[in-house]
Amino acid sequence: MNTQQTPIIEMKNIEKHFGRVIALAGVSVEIHPGECHCLLGDNGAGKSTFIKTMSGVHKPTQGEIFFEGKPMHFENPRDAIEAGIATVHQHLAMIPLMSVSRNFFMGNEPERRFGPMKLFDHDYANQVTMEEMRKMGINLRGPDQAVGTLSGGERQTVAIARAVHFGAKVLILDEPTSALGVRQTANVLATIDKVRKQGVSVVFITHNVRHALAVGDRFTVLNRGKTLGTAVRGEITPEELQDMMAGGQEMVALEGSLGGTV
Amino acid sequence: MAQAIPPAEQSDERVKDISSFRKALIRPELGGIVGTMAVFTFFLLFAFDSGMFNSQGVMNWSIVSAQFMIIAVGACLLMIAGEFDLSVGSMIGFAGMIIAIFTVTLGWPAWMSIFMTFIICIAIGGLNGWIVIRTGLPSFIVTLAFLFILRGFTIFLPQVIERKTIIGGIKDASEGDWLAGMFGGKIFGGLFTWLGDIGAIATFERGSRIGEPVVDGIPMLIIWAIGLVIFGHILLTKTKFGNWIFAAGGDAEAARNSGVPVSRVKIMMFMFSAFCATVFAVCQVMEFGSAGADRGLLKEFEAIIAVVIGGALLTGGYGSVLGAALGALIFGVVQQGLFFAGVESSLFRVFLGVILLFAVILNTYIRRIITGER
Ligand SMILES: Nc1ncnc2c1ncn2[C@@H]1O[C@H](COP(=O)(O)OP(=O)(O)O)[C@@H](O)[C@H]1O
Ligand SMILES: [Mg+2]
Numbered sequence: 244m245n246t247q248q249t250p251i252i253e254m255k256n257i258e259k260h261f262g263r264v265i266a267l268a269g270v271s272v273e274i275h276p277g278e279c280h281c282l283l284g285d286n287g288a289g290k291s292t293f294i295k296t297m298s299g300v301h302k303p304t305q306g307e308i309f310f311e312g313k314p315m316h317f318e319n320p321r322d323a324i325e326a327g328i329a330t331v332h333q334h335l336a337m338i339p340l341m342s343v344s345r346n347f348f349m350g351n352e353p354e355r356r357f358g359p360m361k362l363f364d365h366d367y368a369n370q371v372t373m374e375e376m377r378k379m380g381i382n383l384r385g386p387d388q389a390v391g392t393l394s395g396g397e398r399q400t401v402a403i404a405r406a407v408h409f410g411a412k413v414l415i416l417d418e419p420t421s422a423l424g425v426r427q428t429a430n431v432l433a434t435i436d437k438v439r440k441q442g443v444s445v446v447f448i449t450h451n452v453r454h455a456l457a458v459g460d461r462f463t464v465l466n467r468g469k470t471l472g473t474a475v476r477g478e479i480t481p482e483e484l485q486d487m488m489a490g491g492q493e494m495v496a497l498e499g500s501l502g503g504t505v
Numbered sequence: 506m507a508q509a510i511p512p513a514e515q516s517d518e519r520v521k522d523i524s525s526f527r528k529a530l531i532r533p534e535l536g537g538i539v540g541t542m543a544v545f546t547f548f549l550l551f552a553f554d555s556g557m558f559n560s561q562g563v564m565n566w567s568i569v570s571a572q573f574m575i576i577a578v579g580a581c582l583l584m585i586a587g588e589f590d591l592s593v594g595s596m597i598g599f600a601g602m603i604i605a606i607f608t609v610t611l612g613w614p615a616w617m618s619i620f621m622t623f624i625i626c627i628a629i630g631g632l633n634g635w636i637v638i639r640t641g642l643p644s645f646i647v648t649l650a651f652l653f654i655l656r657g658f659t660i661f662l663p664q665v666i667e668r669k670t671i672i673g674g675i676k677d678a679s680e681g682d683w684l685a686g687m688f689g690g691k692i693f694g695g696l697f698t699w700l701g702d703i704g705a706i707a708t709f710e711r712g713s714r715i716g717e718p719v720v721d722g723i724p725m726l727i728i729w730a731i732g733l734v735i736f737g738h739i740l741l742t743k744t745k746f747g748n749w750i751f752a753a754g755g756d757a758e759a760a761r762n763s764g765v766p767v768s769r770v771k772i773m774m775f776m777f778s779a780f781c782a783t784v785f786a787v788c789q790v791m792e793f794g795s796a797g798a799d800r801g802l803l804k805e806f807e808a809i810i811a812v813v814i815g816g817a818l819l820t821g822g823y824g825s826v827l828g829a830a831l832g833a834l835i836f837g838v839v840q841q842g843l844f845f846a847g848v849e850s851s852l853f854r855v856f857l858g859v860i861l862l863f864a865v866i867l868n869t870y871i872r873r874i875i876t877g878e879r
Contacts, residue, residue: 338756348748363747391877
C-alpha cells in the first residue's frame with residue numbers, strides 16, 4: 244500500500260458530543276484509495292459514531308473532513324452518497340418489509356417515461372437486482388422476494404452489492420459480521436476482498452481481530468473515543484491488536500486465566 | 506475474483522418452492538378480496554329481493570362505499586408512510602363549515618370558496634406533518650390534538666357568525682358554478698336516459714319526473730373515489746415516490762441513511778390525507794346543500810379500519826391502495842346491505858367487527874409468508 248498518495252478521506256481530530264456525552268474525543272484517520280481499513284474497538288468505543296460523521300448522518304462537533312484532498316461538509320447522508328461514500332449501517336441497512344429490488348434501488352430509483360409521467364422502471368430494477376445477486380452468489384426466488392426472508396449474511400451482501408453497483412468510491416461497513424455465523428461471515432469477508440480488488444476503499448468495522456486480519460491492510464484501534472494508533476498489516480500481531488482494543492493490562496491478565504482462548 | 510463463493514443452489518436448498526397458484530393468491534389484498542366475496546355472497550343470498558341489487562340499490566351502496574374510499578386512500582398512503590391522521594373526521598366537518606361560511610356568509614363565488622378551503626385544509630395537514638416531524642411525537646397524539654381543535658372551531662365559528670350549528674343555502678349559492686359542479690354534479694346522464702328508454706333500468710312511473718330513469722347519472726363523488734384510488738395505486742406501486750413512501754414507513758432511519766427525503770415524504774402524505782378529507786367534505790356539502798358542525802364524526806376510524814381490512818400494517822411500511830378500496834367497499838356494502846335486508850342497524854357493528862377480525866387475521870398470516878416476519 245502506497246501511503247504517499249493523497250488519502251481519499253482524511254478525518255482530522257474529529258470530536259462528537261451528544262449533550263454531556265463525549266462520544267468522540269479527537270479521532271484522526273486516513274483512508275487510502277483501494278485499501279481495506281479496519282476500525283477496531285470494543286462496544287461503545289465510538290466506532291459507529293465515527294463512521295456516521297463520515298457518511299453525513301452526524302455533523303462533527305469539532306474537526307475537519309477532507310474528501311479527495313478537499314474540505315467537505317456533508318449536510319445529510321445524500322451528500323455523502325453523491326460524493327461516493329456508501330455506508331452499510333450496523334442495524335439499519337435494509338427494510339425487511341420491502342422487496343430486494345425495492346431495497347436495492349431505495350433512494351436511487353431508475354425511471355422511465357410513460358407519456359407525461361415518470362414511472363419506476365421495475366423491469367430494469369428487477370433485472371439488475373437478479374444479476375447483481377447472482378454475481379454475489381445469492382439465488383433469489385425472485386426480485387420481489389422481501390428482504391425479511393433473507394438471512395443476515397444475505398442481507399449484508401445485498402447492501403454491499405447495492406453500494407458497489409452505485410459506484411461507491413468508499414464503502415463503509417459497520418460490523419457486518421457481528422451477527423453472522425461462520426459460513427456467512429466467510430462469505431461477507433470474501434465479498435469485502437472482492438470489492439477491494441475492484442479498487443473500492445473499504446472501511447471495515449469489527450471487534451473481531453481475526454475477521455480484521457483476514458482482509459485488512461491497515462488497522463486503527465478506537466478506545467473510549469480516541470485513536471490508539473494505526474498499524475500496517477504484517478507489523479502487528481493479533482495479540483497486540485487484541486490488547487490495544489481492550490485498553491491493555493486487564494486483558495493480559497484475563498487472557499492468562501482463560502488460557503489464551505479469547 | 507477467484508473467491509470461494511458457494512454455488513448458488515446451496516442458498517436455495519432450504520427455501521420451499523411455492524406453486525404459482527399460491528403465489529398469485531399471496532398478495533396484500535387477499536384479505537380484502539376474500540372479504541368482498543364473502544360480503545357479496547352473503548347479501549346476494551339473503552337480500553337479493555330487497556332492492557339492493559337494482560339500479561337504485563347499487564347506486565346507494567356505491568355512493569356510501571365511494572365516500573369511504575376517498576378518505577381510505579389518504580389514510581392508506583399515510584399509514585404506509587408510517588403515520589396516522591386522527592383529524593380526518595374533524596377536517597371533514599371543518600372544511601364543510603368554512604366553505605359554507607365563505608359562500609353563504611361572505612357571499613364568495615363557490616369556486617373561490619372551494620379553492621380557499623382546499624388551500625387552508627392542505628396547509629393544516631402540512632402543519633400536522635411538520636409538528637410530527639419537528640417534535641418527533643407520535644402522529645397519533647399530534648393529530649388527536651387537531652381532532653379537538655378543528656372540531657372545536659367547526660362548532661364555534663357558525664355559532665359566532667350565524668348563531669346556528671348548521672349553515673344551509675349552499676345549493677342556491679353554488680348553482681351553475683363550474684368547480685362546485687366537479688364535486689356535486691353527475692355525469693353520463695345521457696347514458697342513463699338511454700338505459701331507461703330501452704328498459705335496462707327502471708324509470709319513474711308517476712310524479713313530476715315521470716319517464717326519467719331512477720338513476721340519472723354517476724355522481725362526481727364516485728368519479729373522485731375511482732380517480733383517487735387509481736392515482737394512489739399508481740403513485741404507490743409504480744413511481745419513485747411510492748418507493749419512498751414504503752421506505753419512510755418501513756424504517757425511517759434506514760430510508761434517511763439511503764438518501765430518501767423522509768420528512769418531505771411524510772409531510773406530503775399528511776397534506777394528501779387532508780386533501781382527501783376536503784374532497785369528501787366538498788362532495789358532501791354540495792350534495793346536502795348545507796354544512797353541519799357534527800359532519801365527519803368518527804370518519805378517521807372508519808378510514809383506518811378500511812385500510813387495515815385492505816391489508817396494510819398499522820406500524821407502516823406495508824399495504825395496498827387497492828386493498829384499502831376493497832375495505833371501503835366492504836364497509837359500504839355491509840352498512841347499506843343490512844339496511845336493505847331490514848336487519849336492526851345496531852347489528853352493523855357486530856358484522857363489521859367480525860369482518861375486521863377475520864380479514865386482519867388472514868392478512869397477518871399472508872404478510873408473514875410474504876415478508877418472512879416472525
Ligand atoms: N445519538 C446518541 N446520543 C447520545 N449518546 C450517543 C449517541 N450515539 C452514540 N452515543 C454514545 O456514544 C458512545 C459510542 O457509541 P457507538 O459509536 O455506537 O459505539 P460503537 O459503535 O463503537 O459500539 C456510546 O457511549 C454511546 O452511548
Ligand atoms: Mg456500533
